Amino acid sequence: MPHSDQILTAAQMREAERLLIDAGSSVEALMRRAGEGAAQWVWRMAGGRAVTVLCGPGNNGGDGYVIAETIRRRGGPVTVVAAAEPATAACRDARARYGGAVVDAEAAVHGEVLVDCLFGSGLSRPxxxxxxxLLGRLAAAHPHRIAIDLPSGVQTDSGMLLSPDLPQYDLTLALGAWKFAHFLMPACAHSRRLGLVPIGLGTVPDAAQAIARPTLRAPAADSHKYTRGFLAVVGGAMPGAAVLAAMAAQGSGAGYVKLFADSKRNVPAxxxxxxxxxxxxxxxxRNTAVLVGPGLGRDGTARERLAIALAEAVPVVADADALVLLGPRALAARAAPLVVTPHEGELVALERAFGLDGAGTRPDRALALATAAGAIVVAKGPDTVVAAPDGRLACAARGSSWLSTAGTGDVLAGVIASRVATGVEPFAATCEAVWLHAEAARLCGPAFTAGQLAEQVPAALAACL
Known part of the structure; x- marks a missing residue:
């Protein structure tokens, strides 16, 4: 059965396509399926305006010829620019089926929509x-741009840019399955929107998943505050951060949120x-989860509070200062689930604490830390990755860049802890929280504070009911 949320490496994608071909399909048939599906998106964006399709010599170029022929048959104005002669049998077949004119790379071409089919996934060189x-000149001559599978010049599995000064795209259409570059920086910053064109791939075992809108349920008719989840939030030297996290937790599903603090001053009623x-x-x-770290501090008192939290036999979410204090010794006797939420600097500190070299892609690093710490890792940032010790991996679509403000990480920690407290399996709960956090930011619009973000969490949750 097709799986629309799976994220495949270049190698997994090749194997998935091979299985389809072994089952009776062909490269040419898959190319037509992908190209015709992508053409539907291009047709809607173009709205009858002139389309230019840049075709490379490989199978991504073949997809482009199929797109161009589909638009031509519909009566849309389309021009194909061939960067090179087809170099694969499938690309040659697609070009032979294209009934329109083809111009060479030196032609002066202008239009409204550029479709980049120069190179797709699997590229390993600049x-x-x-x-x-050629790509830069055509991009400058077209106000709207669509990348097919991936923007040309992007490394599929790492999201790194193989060439500098790549264009920005209004839309990138993943063919068959998502690739890691759709979610990882810096590549993901080159696409404003993402779309998926199914080609019939089956579910790939152990594939990573794209974090999608969760399906949540309202509390049962006989629910009360304790059955919905009881979350304890540990405060510390900077009480505002813990209050902010607790406020976010209140709107994320838990029925009872209790803050441990030295004072009730400036705390909502x-x-x-x-x-x-x-x-x-x-x-x-009655506690079903504990959150420790926001505003905790890093002194002896903070260390003591972290140790007490980690000694509890319920799931713990560790954030902020707790991550700086965390190490193998602190987790030696822990058996209950643990979720850690590092940003890049905290991720590096945890890698050092657990003897990791920090090598590999962002998903590689998150999985390595999850394995070493026995914890679910939320490597947060513009390209958030969630990894579990059992090898599960999920990536979030790039959220609002307005999230880059103080306190939004505390809000995320509160939402994660609340979802865990409700009894949802911790990895799934964490993925739910990451989506809710991003949706709350979208609802906020531009230039919001962390407090305003927390206020929008209930509306984000309502969108999932």
């Missing part, structure tokens, strides 16, 4: 000077604060 100049001994707060057998 664009030649000639190809880079509807947030329960416990000023008693932390061991008593966390020893409450």
């Amino acid at each position: 664009l030649s000077a000639r190809d880079a100049a 509807d947030l329960v604060v416990d000023e008693g001994p932390l061991a008593d707060v966390l020893g409450d057998d």
Whole structure:
């Protein structure tokens, strides 16, 4: 059965296509399926305006010829620019089936929509000077741009740019399955929108997943505040961060959020604060999850509070300062689930603490840390990756760049902890939270504060019911 959320490496994609061909399809048939599907998107964006398709010599170029022929048959104005003669049998077949004119790379071409079919997935070398100049010239001559499978000049599995000064695209259409470059920086920043064109691939075992809108349920009719999840939030030296996380948690599903703090000053009236001994707060057998780290501090008191939190036999979400204090010794006796939420600097610190060299792609690094720490890792940033010790991996679509403001990480930690507290399996709960966080940012619009972001979490959750 096709799986629309799987993310495949270049090697996995080749194997998935091979299985389709072994089952009776052909390269040419898959190319027509992909090209005709992509053409539907191009047709809608063009709206009858002139389309230019840049075709390379490989199978991505073949996709381009199919797109051009589909538009031509519909009566749309289309011009094909051939960067080179077809070099594969499937590309030659697609060009032979194209009934329109083909111009060479030196032709002066202008239009409204450029379709980049120069190179797709699997590229491992920079664009030649000639190809880079051609792509740049055509991009400048077209106000709207669509990349087919991947923008030309992008490394499929890492998201790295193989060539500098690549164009920006209004839309990138993944053919058959998502690739890591659709979600990883810096490549993902070159596409404003993403679309998927199915070609009938089956589910690939152990494939990474794209984080999609979760399906959530309202509380059962007989629910009460304790059955919906009881979350304890550990405060510290900077109480505002923990309050912010607790506010976000209140709107994310948990029925009861309790903040451990030294004072109730400047705390919302509807947030329960416990000023008693932390061991008593966390020893409450109604707790279903603990959040520790936002505003915790890094002194001896902070270390003690982290140790008490990690000693509890319920899931713990560790964020911010807790990540700086975390190491193998602190987790030696821990058996319950742990979620850690590092940004890049904290990820590097955790890699050092757990003896990792930080090599590989961002997913590689997240998986290595998840394995070493026995924790679910949320490597957060513009290209957020979630990894589990059992090898599960998920990537989030690039969210609003307005999230790059103080306190939004505390909000994410609160949402994760709340979803975990409701009893959802921790990896799934974490992926739900990442989506809710991004959706709340979208609902905020531009230039929001972390507090405004937390206020939008309930509306994001409502979109999933």
